[in-house]
Amino acid sequence: MKATVIANKDYTIAKIDDRVYGAFLEHLGRAVYEGIYEPDHPTADKDGMRGDVIELVKKLNVPVVRYPGGNFVSAYDWEDGIGPREDRPVRLDLAWHTSESNQVGVHEFADWCATVGTEMMLAVNLGSRGVDEARNFLEYVNHPGGSYWSDLRIANGRKEPWNVKMWCLGNEMDGSWQVGHKDAVEYGKLAANTARAMRMFDSKLELIVCGSSNADMPSYPDWERIVLEHTYDHVDYISLHMYFANRDDNTPNFLGLAEKLDTYIETVAATIKQVKAKRKSKRDVYISFDEWNVWYHSNKKDREILDGNGGWPHAPGLLEDIYNFEDVLMVGLILNTFIRRSDVVKIACIAQLVNVIAPIMTEKGGPAWAQTIYFPYYFASVFGRGTALQLQVNSPGYETPHAKVSPFVDVAGVRNDDGTLSFFLVNRHTTDSIETELELQGFAGGTVIDHQVMTHPDLKAVNTAKDQEQVAPRKGEGATIADGKVSVTLPPYSYQMLRVR
Ligand code: AHR
Numbered sequence: 340m341k342a343t344v345i346a347n348k349d350y351t352i353a354k355i356d357d358r359v360y361g362a363f364l365e366h367l368g369r370a371v372y373e374g375i376y377e378p379d380h381p382t383a384d385k386d387g388m389r390g391d392v393i394e395l396v397k398k399l400n401v402p403v404v405r406y407p408g409g410n411f412v413s414a415y416d417w418e419d420g421i422g423p424r425e426d427r428p429v430r431l432d433l434a435w436h437t438s439e440s441n442q443v444g445v446h447e448f449a450d451w452c453a454t455v456g457t458e459m460m461l462a463v464n465l466g467s468r469g470v471d472e473a474r475n476f477l478e479y480v481n482h483p484g485g486s487y488w489s490d491l492r493i494a495n496g497r498k499e500p501w502n503v504k505m506w507c508l509g510n511e512m513d514g515s516w517q518v519g520h521k522d523a524v525e526y527g528k529l530a531a532n533t534a535r536a537m538r539m540f541d542s543k544l545e546l547i548v549c550g551s552s553n554a555d556m557p558s559y560p561d562w563e564r565i566v567l568e569h570t571y572d573h574v575d576y577i578s579l580h581m582y583f584a585n586r587d588d589n590t591p592n593f594l595g596l597a598e599k600l601d602t603y604i605e606t607v608a609a610t611i612k613q614v615k616a617k618r619k620s621k622r623d624v625y626i627s628f629d630e631w632n633v634w635y636h637s638n639k640k641d642r643e644i645l646d647g648n649g650g651w652p653h654a655p656g657l658l659e660d661i662y663n664f665e666d667v668l669m670v671g672l673i674l675n676t677f678i679r680r681s682d683v684v685k686i687a688c689i690a691q692l693v694n695v696i697a698p699i700m701t702e703k704g705g706p707a708w709a710q711t712i713y714f715p716y717y718f719a720s721v722f723g724r725g726t727a728l729q730l731q732v733n734s735p736g737y738e739t740p741h742a743k744v745s746p747f748v749d750v751a752g753v754r755n756d757d758g759t760l761s762f763f764l765v766n767r768h769t770t771d772s773i774e775t776e777l778e779l780q781g782f783a784g785g786t787v788i789d790h791q792v793m794t795h796p797d798l799k800a801v802n803t804a805k806d807q808e809q810v811a812p813r814k815g816e817g818a819t820i821a822d823g824k825v826s827v828t829l830p831p832y833s834y835q836m837l838r839v840r
Pocket of ligand 1: 365408409410411510511552630690691
């Protein structure tokens with residue numbers, strides 16, 4: 340089987356916003372406690388943050404981390420997480436039926452972000468609270484001093500404001516599971532009023548309004564239209580979320596979900612344009628895809644934890660998906676989609692970063708390690724920055740319930756700022772290798788400078804604390820380049836990164 344790909348230096352999609360390689364960290368399960376924060380851990384720093392996790396996060400070069408939720412934020416009082424630790428209240432978290440000790444709050448999170456070299460993206464609570472909480476939190480975080488909230492921050496040990504630019508106006512407000520769930524009109528009005536108040540403080544903030552929780556919501560895509568009709572002039576992004584599951588153990592259909600993702604983005608991009616036209620607006624609103632990942636492996640265990648606890652445990656092991664090799668392919672496909680849609684998707688956050696549906700896992704008192712999906716995320720985040728190429732792809736394909744054709748070869752190409760070309764390729768064929776020819780038109784490229792391959796005989800192979808490298812990339816062999824054409828064999832069910840200079 341053969342496929343061809345043409346990359347021409349004059350055909351590009353957009354400059355990729357680095358923030359499409361962002362992540363998400365919620366007060367949920369062991370994401371914060373035993374994830375990033377474990378004061379008794381042998382690698383903990385002076386702030387109680389795990390050094391081994393910091394190292395794994397740093398390697399990913401994560402540009403932005405969304406915090407503190409998620410469903411958690413919709414009944415969260417941010418004031419509980421400031422001031423002396425011993426005075427902070429323990430609260431019940433309704434979203435996940437757990438207790439929240441508040442030992443980590445905005446100060447600790449901000450310090451951790453500075454240590455790992457990432458930017459904060461904060462969410463305000465528009466579930467149980469509203470405009471007042473949002474304006475106070477904003478003043479606390481971003482005002483230099485001389486006001487009640489900013490002086491309280493200074494008294495709590497942080498002199499300089501953090502100047503957080505990105506603010507989410509609530510979370511998944513279309514979902515009946517959300518504390519303070521609203522219909523599109525109610526939410527649209529509240530979000531517009533909150534955004535107006537926040538902009539009175541600082542007109543340059545980047546505000547993100549909630550879109551649909553997923554493309555199967557009964558209110559989708561009217562939700563987007565109605566919410567944007569209320570908020571279009573006041574926000575910069577609409578957020579989308581999507582989780583990917585292989586519950587019937589049907590790998591071709593699972594991997595075909597990439598086309599469902601693509602259609603979801605295309606539809607919301609069209610809705611944005613519709614509202615823009617209706618409002619005769621000159622402004623653009625973009626997509627913040629601020630929750631995405633594979634999520635289903637842990638569902639059964641979570642039901643047992645939640646049904647069986649009979650109480651409100653602190654940091655139980657919720658949503659601890661153990662990812663397999665098949666998920667590497669899915670995550671590669673998702674990231675390729677974001678690169679190809681970089682004209683409209685400007686922010687995206689893998690959900691989440693540590694322990695909870697995450698590329699990084701930890702054991703209490705023990706090791707931290709990279710799950711299988713760490714690697715495609717790493718390759719895209721580190722090497723997928725620059726300008727997205729408009730590739731001409733010719734590949735045989737197959738049909739799924741999500742689309743008439745899913746090409747077996749899925750590829751995204753990036754011209755990095757130093758002129759290197761980076762290609763990310765997934766072969767979705769069950770049994771066949773695909774001989775792929777990549778024609779480079781108008782580029783100087785003459786040498787393959789890096790070639791990484793992920794394959795595995797067992798789609799269900801996983802990494803564990805004891806066997807951390809069961810699924811890991813290895814150096815590729817056999818990619819050749821002649822007359823501006825790169826030839827490479829893509830084994831069945833494989834992920835590859837090829838870099839040419
Ligand atoms: O990431 C886990 C949860 O998924 C988030 O709390 C919520 O926003 C979504 O439903």
